[in-house]
Amino acid sequence: MSAEVLVVALGGNAIKQADERGTTEEQFHNVDVTTKQIAKIAKAGYRLVVTHGNGPQAGALLIQQEECEHLVPGQTLAVCGAMTQGQIGWMMQNRLAYHLMREGVEAAICTVVTQVEVSDQDPDFQDPSKPVGPFYSREEALHLAEEKAYVVKEVKPGMEKSWRRVVPSPEPMDIVEKESINDLLNGGVIVIASGGGGIPVKKNGDGSYSGVEAVIDKDRAGFKLAQAVQADKFLILTDVEKVYLNFNKPGQKALDRLSVAEAESYEEQGHFLAGSMGPKIEAAIRFVKWSGKEAIITSLDKALEAVAGNTGTHITP
Amino acid sequence: MSAEVLVVALGGNAIKQADERGTTEEQFHNVDVTTKQIAKIAKAGYRLVVTHGNGPQAGALLIQQEECEHLVPGQTLAVCGAMTQGQIGWMMQNRLAYHLMREGVEAAICTVVTQVEVSDQDPDFQDPSKPVGPFYSREEALHLAEEKAYVVKEVKPGMEKSWRRVVPSPEPMDIVEKESINDLLNGGVIVIASGGGGIPVKKNGDGSYSGVEAVIDKDRAGFKLAQAVQADKFLILTDVEKVYLNFNKPGQKALDRLSVAEAESYEEQGHFLAGSMGPKIEAAIRFVKWSGKEAIITSLDKALEAVAGNTGTHITP
Numbered sequence: 278m279s280a281e282v283l284v285v286a287l288g289g290n291a292i293k294q295a296d297e298r299g300t301t302e303e304q305f306h307n308v309d310v311t312t313k314q315i316a317k318i319a320k321a322g323y324r325l326v327v328t329h330g331n332g333p334q335a336g337a338l339l340i341q342q343e344e345c346e347h348l349v350p351g352q353t354l355a356v357c358g359a360m361t362q363g364q365i366g367w368m369m370q371n372r373l374a375y376h377l378m379r380e381g382v383e384a385a386i387c388t389v390v391t392q393v394e395v396s397d398q399d400p401d402f403q404d405p406s407k408p409v410g411p412f413y414s415r416e417e418a419l420h421l422a423e424e425k426a427y428v429v430k431e432v433k434p435g436m437e438k439s440w441r442r443v444v445p446s447p448e449p450m451d452i453v454e455k456e457s458i459n460d461l462l463n464g465g466v467i468v469i470a471s472g473g474g475g476i477p478v479k480k481n482g483d484g485s486y487s488g489v490e491a492v493i494d495k496d497r498a499g500f501k502l503a504q505a506v507q508a509d510k511f512l513i514l515t516d517v518e519k520v521y522l523n524f525n526k527p528g529q530k531a532l533d534r535l536s537v538a539e540a541e542s543y544e545e546q547g548h549f550l551a552g553s554m555g556p557k558i559e560a561a562i563r564f565v566k567w568s569g570k571e572a573i574i575t576s577l578d579k580a581l582e583a584v585a586g587n588t589g590t591h592i593t594p
Numbered sequence: 595m596s597a598e599v600l601v602v603a604l605g606g607n608a609i610k611q612a613d614e615r616g617t618t619e620e621q622f623h624n625v626d627v628t629t630k631q632i633a634k635i636a637k638a639g640y641r642l643v644v645t646h647g648n649g650p651q652a653g654a655l656l657i658q659q660e661e662c663e664h665l666v667p668g669q670t671l672a673v674c675g676a677m678t679q680g681q682i683g684w685m686m687q688n689r690l691a692y693h694l695m696r697e698g699v700e701a702a703i704c705t706v707v708t709q710v711e712v713s714d715q716d717p718d719f720q721d722p723s724k725p726v727g728p729f730y731s732r733e734e735a736l737h738l739a740e741e742k743a744y745v746v747k748e749v750k751p752g753m754e755k756s757w758r759r760v761v762p763s764p765e766p767m768d769i770v771e772k773e774s775i776n777d778l779l780n781g782g783v784i785v786i787a788s789g790g791g792g793i794p795v796k797k798n799g800d801g802s803y804s805g806v807e808a809v810i811d812k813d814r815a816g817f818k819l820a821q822a823v824q825a826d827k828f829l830i831l832t833d834v835e836k837v838y839l840n841f842n843k844p845g846q847k848a849l850d851r852l853s854v855a856e857a858e859s860y861e862e863q864g865h866f867l868a869g870s871m872g873p874k875i876e877a878a879i880r881f882v883k884w885s886g887k888e889a890i891i892t893s894l895d896k897a898l899e900a901v902a903g904n905t906g907t908h909i910t911p
Contacts, residue, residue, distance in 0.1 A: 356684070387778075390683045
């Protein structure tokens, strides 16, 4: 039995499908499908750390908070991040426990509420890039910009509601709870951590951390997490089985295995979309450059096959 | 240095004062005051497990969900419990880390998203007793009872909005994540667990757990947590320094030290209010009966003095 450490980063569809409203029942169904795959990877003998996105869940909270500001005060983005870690962490640990039992794997599971340190000098604070929350009309957006000091941008020109709030997406620098995460992992526990890219915090002069209004990219944070636990493999799950060149264009070609140099070269040529495959490739490259081992990008349903080397896109030194 | 394990159960005012709206800033201020005390107890040499309520935070979520049902689907009570564990757990671990550093205590802190098992045969499912969420007029309440199959009760007769939704408050039977909690504690980590009484789950025929629409009393769950970690002391923090006989009546008398038999006798005489001091005394009695050691009830600002034996109400065999 291998004792390799594998970090799995789950895509948005692992918890809520794009065409769903996001009821508790729907989310539990998706989480059930997801954790069934994760249990199989655990059964294959890996020590697992799981991380995940929180876009739709945080988005739902932001809508509720904005609509109800007259009744109850909305919380900061950092608090919303913490809430979704509890929410998604619970659903995952609940269903993963069941599938581990079915696979005959004896392991406790623990969701760790995770802070991720960023620098408030990060250039993204000057020019926020990450859209969050609901879509607005131009008029609504400009009103919110004035009333709440939001930075707003037109993100889908041509739509009736084409504007959104944008927030900084700074580089993750450190996983604050790495000690607890490693303690648990070394004790044989499967850890769910750094959900939604982690709760973004900055270090103050007095040594304390405080929340910042930002959202950290979950794949980048996933790499920092992989580094913090000295992972052997980094598995990024998304909605396609393999990474493609010329995706959805003439000459589309699936990639099975590529070196860091090849990945960097394709990235420079603009093969990978920002906000989609781009950050995943980038996180994979960072991981392999750091550890010298393997990053894998594939779809949820092919996870186990890809870990065994039979499908997916493998990035190696 | 003592290696005794102490479980602290925090009252509602540890996170949100009754006269506050509950902004992130207000809650962080209260949590800061609270964790300063907890850090002093850690400095005194105890291995700590912290648990807390979530009434105002879960209440805020329920209001937002109800108002926005047309925009985003509300989540179940169990999910709301999980969300508030992330929210409050983060605020506490964030400020506690700072105060530990100031006290020179080196310890990691970990919030564990915690499920607590209940039985769906619990009699409270037949006659729900725990009010949750907003107050309604009679008309609104009866409408919701029909539309959403809520059980509603008039809880403050004479008020314009005197009705509330009531949900079952079943007996906690087991802390599902007790293994991870003990692993962390044995590794020297301060654990925050079972917030809001824990996420209520029932065990299904296939061995899985699923969330139930219920709220577990946090003091009762605190006792189960104390039992799960084999605690030496159980410290229940509330808004009074000591427990009183004839509270706010002629002949009011503070209690310094009482035996389980005395506590039970006073309880039978109706000295302790249901929904207030009653559950705390009851949890203290259960703890001492189980462990033969000491439960302490006091106020947040007297916590350290009370642990040292200089104030508070001490319940012993």
